[in-house]
Amino acid sequence: xxxVTIADVARHAGVAVSTVSYVLSGKRAISxxxxxxxxxxxxxxxxxxxxxxxxxxSKRSNVIALVLxxxxxxxxxxxxxFATSVVTTARRFDHDVLLMTADEGPDGLxxxxxxxxxDGLVLMDVEIHDPRVPLLRDLGEPSVLIGFPADASGLxxxxxxxxxxxxxxxxxxxxxxxxxxxxxxxPNVVYKRGTAFAERVMEGFVAAGHRHAAGTVxxxxxxxxxxxxxxxxxxxxxxxxxxGLVVHxxxxxxxxxxALRVLGRRVPQDVSVVAxxxxxxxxxxxxxxxxxxxxxxxVGAQAVNLLMAKLEGESVPEATLLNPRxxxxxxxxxx
Amino acid sequence: xxxVTIADVARHAGVAVSTVSYVLSGKRAISxxxxxxxxxxxxxxxxxxxxxxxxxxSKRSNVIALVLxxxxxxxxxxxxxFATSVVTTARRFDHDVLLMTADEGPDGLxxxxxxxxxDGLVLMDVEIHDPRVPLLRDLGEPSVLIGFPADASGLxxxxxxxxxxxxxxxxxxxxxxxxxxxxxxxPNVVYKRGTAFAERVMEGFVAAGHRHAAGTVxxxxxxxxxxxxxxxxxxxxxxxxxxGLVVHxxxxxxxxxxALRVLGRRVPQDVSVVAxxxxxxxxxxxxxxxxxxxxxxxVGAQAVNLLMAKLEGESVPEATLLNPRxxxxxxxxxx
DNA sequence: AAGGGTTGTCGAAGCGCTTCGACGCTGTTT
DNA sequence: AAACAGCGTCGAAGCGCTTCGACAACCCTT
Numbered sequence: 001x002x003x004v005t006i007a008d009v010a011r012h013a014g015v016a017v018s019t020v021s022y023v024l025s026g027k028r029a030i031s032x033x034x035x036x037x038x039x040x041x042x043x044x045x046x047x048x049x050x051x052x053x054x055x056x057x058s059k060r061s062n063v064i065a066l067v068l069x070x071x072x073x074x075x076x077x078x079x080x081x082f083a084t085s086v087v088t089t090a091r092r093f094d095h096d097v098l099l100m101t102a103d104e105g106p107d108g109l110x111x112x113x114x115x116x117x118x119d120g121l122v123l124m125d126v127e128i129h130d131p132r133v134p135l136l137r138d139l140g141e142p143s144v145l146i147g148f149p150a151d152a153s154g155l156x157x158x159x160x161x162x163x164x165x166x167x168x169x170x171x172x173x174x175x176x177x178x179x180x181x182x183x184x185x186x187p188n189v190v191y192k193r194g195t196a197f198a199e200r201v202m203e204g205f206v207a208a209g210h211r212h213a214a215g216t217v218x219x220x221x222x223x224x225x226x227x228x229x230x231x232x233x234x235x236x237x238x239x240x241x242x243x244g245l246v247v248h249x250x251x252x253x254x255x256x257x258x259a260l261r262v263l264g265r266r267v268p269q270d271v272s273v274v275a276x277x278x279x280x281x282x283x284x285x286x287x288x289x290x291x292x293x294x295x296x297x298x299v300g301a302q303a304v305n306l307l308m309a310k311l312e313g314e315s316v317p318e319a320t321l322l323n324p325r326x327x328x329x330x331x332x333x334x335x
Numbered sequence: 336x337x338x339v340t341i342a343d344v345a346r347h348a349g350v351a352v353s354t355v356s357y358v359l360s361g362k363r364a365i366s367x368x369x370x371x372x373x374x375x376x377x378x379x380x381x382x383x384x385x386x387x388x389x390x391x392x393s394k395r396s397n398v399i400a401l402v403l404x405x406x407x408x409x410x411x412x413x414x415x416x417f418a419t420s421v422v423t424t425a426r427r428f429d430h431d432v433l434l435m436t437a438d439e440g441p442d443g444l445x446x447x448x449x450x451x452x453x454d455g456l457v458l459m460d461v462e463i464h465d466p467r468v469p470l471l472r473d474l475g476e477p478s479v480l481i482g483f484p485a486d487a488s489g490l491x492x493x494x495x496x497x498x499x500x501x502x503x504x505x506x507x508x509x510x511x512x513x514x515x516x517x518x519x520x521x522p523n524v525v526y527k528r529g530t531a532f533a534e535r536v537m538e539g540f541v542a543a544g545h546r547h548a549a550g551t552v553x554x555x556x557x558x559x560x561x562x563x564x565x566x567x568x569x570x571x572x573x574x575x576x577x578x579g580l581v582v583h584x585x586x587x588x589x590x591x592x593x594a595l596r597v598l599g600r601r602v603p604q605d606v607s608v609v610a611x612x613x614x615x616x617x618x619x620x621x622x623x624x625x626x627x628x629x630x631x632x633x634v635g636a637q638a639v640n641l642l643m644a645k646l647e648g649e650s651v652p653e654a655t656l657l658n659p660r661x662x663x664x665x666x667x668x669x670x
Numbered sequence: 671a672a673g674g675g676t677t678g679t680c681g682a683a684g685c686g687c688t689t690c691g692a693c694g695c696t697g698t699t700t
Numbered sequence: 701a702a703a704c705a706g707c708g709t710c711g712a713a714g715c716g717c718t719t720c721g722a723c724a725a726c727c728c729t730t
Contacts, residue, residue: 003451004449005715005716005717006718007716016680018681018718018719019678019679019680021717022678027718029676029677031678034679048446050391051396051452052396052687054387055386055387056385056388056716057684057718058717058718059685061386061387080418084436096452097433097434098434099418099433100422101422112431115385116387116686117431224619224621225592225620225621226621229621254560254589254593257593258593258596261596261597283559284558284559340686340687341688342686350709351709351711352686352687352688352711353689353709353711353712354709354710356687357689357709360688363689363707364706364707365708369708384686384687387685387717388715389687391686391687391688391715392686392687392688392714392715393689394715
């Protein structure tokens with residue numbers, strides 16, 4: 001069963017090859033009747049254009065690259081959500097997605113760009129001093145970053161508005177009457193690495209606390225149960241008036257509840273808890289946690305939308321921030 | 336800056352286009368001196384073959400498809416590990432990876448196959464009655480499945496040896512002298528869905544228990560803290576002699592430890608616990624859990640190895656089972 | 671009735687690569 | 701000395717598609 005080519009379709013429909021091409025691309029006006037005859041032949045023969053030939057002739061591959069971060073051991077479940085939403089959205093624009101890891105280094109990006117495999121790039125989980133960024137600049141390939149590097153000028157970046165995520169948590173707790181609130185963040189190493197989002201959450205949290213006249217503290221938090229226990233009890237000892245707790249650490253959130261249980265603090269009667277985490281984690285906890293969601297799907301979809309706009313030659317904003325959403329559950333209560 | 340073509344390289348090196356091609360592919364003998372001159376030109380000009388043209392002429396795209404399951408809400412962190420190991424291994428064979436979700440349905444697979452975008456397929460997380468399998472059969476595209484469908488004949492499948500994972504846990508506990516052991520598995524819905532691996536773990540666990548004269552029970556286990564608590568306490572009530580517990584549920588593993596703490600059972604003095612989960616989850620728990628690892632990297636890599644062998648026309652085994660590995664930590668002790 | 675737009679279709683020229691057959695060498699065999 | 705076999709290289713023919721210019725055929729204007 002030989003593969004069906006555009007010539008087969010043309011012959012079957014009794015038209016020229018170019019006519020078939022124009023019917024399919026819509027780049028020239030074709031009469032209703034011809035167009036329909038061609039489409040019938042396309043379906044009858046089960047024709048699918050050869051991607052290589054198309055790319056060669058049109059200089060467009062209809063493929064975008066999705067570049068994962070180099071950092072190993074990053075198995076954030078959200079990454080998978082990003083990825084699937086990127087794929088789904090790209091398909092909506094009739095594009096496919098080439099998956100790359102950054103551990104090929106600059107050469108990898110150079111390779112896919114130079115070989116015309118892809119029309120553009122989406123880089124996930126960009127860090128403040130991301131080595132991929134300078135490369136990207138002189139590659140001149142259309143691209144969108146998820147995350148913000150230190151110098152974002154001339155680039156197109158999308159991200160969750162992390163500062164607002166921190167702020168929303170503080171405001172929710174302050175609104176319930178809590179006057180001393182605390183944030184438990186990522187492990188120390190994350191701040192050291194310069195992962196922007198972690199710091200932004202803290203800043204937003206602290207700023208919003210000040211605005212609402214609530215006392216704030218923000219501590220990093222390791223991820224083993226024992227360390228979480230120690231951190232929580234030290235925190236409550238140092239700041240005994242703390243009645244609101246924000247946890248921005250997906251791995252630790254379960255442990256925090258365990259620690260409070262061990263320390264004899266009831267949630268939400270003694271301490272209200274807000275988590276910044278996926279909904280399923282929040283719902284599995286006991287009590288179910290009031291939480292701020294990271295809208296991974298939206299971020300991925302928006303990144304692709306922007307990239308497609310760039311491919312069409314439209315100009316797009318340099319920065320796009322997506323707003324987080326707070327869901328109230330059973331772990332927060334008025335003081 | 337026009338893109339560099341093979342003709343540019345040929346001119347620069349003073350040879351014919353075909354000679355450059357043969358140097359690069361190694362498909363005909365080329366003298367050492369010519370070969371070196373060509374390679375120098377390739378580097379000097381920064382030449383990268385145009386992927387589309389190459390695919391068109393050679394009928395090989397050097398791209399494989401990685402197909403994710405349709406099932407949404409599948410947030411197994413291991414999936415990302417699979418994916419990255421597939422990409423890394425594919426690159427080792429000079430192939431790239433096209434990421435697809437199965438929610439395009441059969442047409443999606445048909446499309447990439449018919450358009451010659453990919454040379455072969457890797458399907459992740461295949462279920463017992465996976466709708467993608469019959470399609471795959473008549474597509475006739477080289478493929479490898481991760482997971483086992485009910486009828487695997489004529490296919491190539493790779494997976495973790497889940498039965499052995501269950502067995503290893505039972506043997507470890509029996510070896511420590513535990514005579515009544517229990518398995519807490521996935522939520523009920525998973526067994527209903529016919530996800531093979533969950534059942535296999537149970538079977539392996541039960542069989543090994545029998546072999547070692549230990550009493551076994553296996554219960555499904557939901558994932559919220561409250562339900563885990565209820566399940567664990569019901570289990571211990573119904574089988575008071577239980578001194579060994581295997582948890583095959585990544586989301587619940589933390590809650591199980593919390594539940595035991597609440598119920599006043601010490602780990603490992605009163606109950607030994609083994610988890611089937613990634614190492615980082617096991618290490619974060621308190622006490623650190625003896626665990627059986629799902630070697631996601633190996634599975635992905637092996638899948639690609641097999642696919643590449645098939646693309647070379649070699650014949651490969653229909654079934655490949657990878658062995659799990661038990662790591663002893665602080666949560667298991669002799670009875 | 672002649673000119674001038676539109677509209678719909680066609681033919682052919684590539685796009686950059688691989689691969690096949692051809693051919694001039696040099697070296698070996700008769 | 702003729703015949704032959706490799707070896708190393710070249711030229712040219714595609715691969716299946718897009719796109720450009722050409723050109724009938726038609727409908728309006730003058």
